[in-house]
Amino acid sequence: MPKSEIDAIDCHIITELQSDARLSNVELADKVGLSPSPCLRRVKRLEQEGYILGYRAALQRDRVGLGFSVFIGVKLNGHANDGALAFEQAVVEMPEVVACHLVSGEADYFLEVVVPDLAGYQRFLVGKLLNLPIVREVRSNIAIQTLKAGAPLPLEHLNAAMRAAE
Template sequence: MPKLKLDAIDRRILAALQRDARLTNVQLADEVGLSPSPCLRRVRMLEDAGVITGYHATLGRKEVGLGLTVFIGVKVERHHDKEATAFREAVAGLAEVVSCHLVSGEADFLLQVVVPDLAGYERLLLGTLLKLPGVSDIRSNFAIQTVKAQAPLPLNHLPEGSKQSPG
């Protein structure tokens, strides 16, 4: 739950920006029913509160030569020592790793990796992943087809409360 209490207008702003982050402030204000100045104040407030953490372009993976997505379960030997910290730092620095999660279950971490092809994955696996600090086991699952990816976050769980906010 965000620290900031979001009202209906904030939720409309967030939904609109998730749908199209390239909206101009004037377009956004029109879409959510505000004038431009209060709309911009709200967007800045949402950014300052860490609700909006950035804006980005979503690229077609195949179109940029990254045709293989691999989900990798990684077991590490120890979680609370220097080796585990070194593992996390190393993974954070790998461009091919587009997400990494500490998980429960058989694996300790779940990585999502993008590479051009199977040969690219083999190079990453043998040249880098198996050499990371503390790695005791790696299990790979190859994506056959992406059904849904990088969807907007659902906002319908946020309470309907009101707040005094700029606007």
């Protein structure tokens, strides 16, 4: 299904849902100035068109035993497409990897990994990541303190574009 353009109300809906995805449809409709039925139709359309990918609970990592975060720069042996695709597939399937980015610069990929502790990181690094044959080099940066993580996307550009179009 092709994506349609979103308007100010759609933007308001996704902003509110980023802030609190547990809002009932009635509460959401009230916040965005719609009646419940049109609000629900818009939310369903935003889901179907891929603007809203899903809903989940944000967890306190250390409370669930995953307080050790590591940011890893990974260099691959060569840049053969098949090898890179195999690396990507393997990394995406690793539950410890909570984010993976193809990047430019020193590294080829930048991973965010969460594990219980340093021993858990060693098991991940030696038992999984370094077992991938295409991995040439790994540089680890351990997070000492997390000041901000999992923040809502900044949608101000959408609001500014809509105001300019009016």
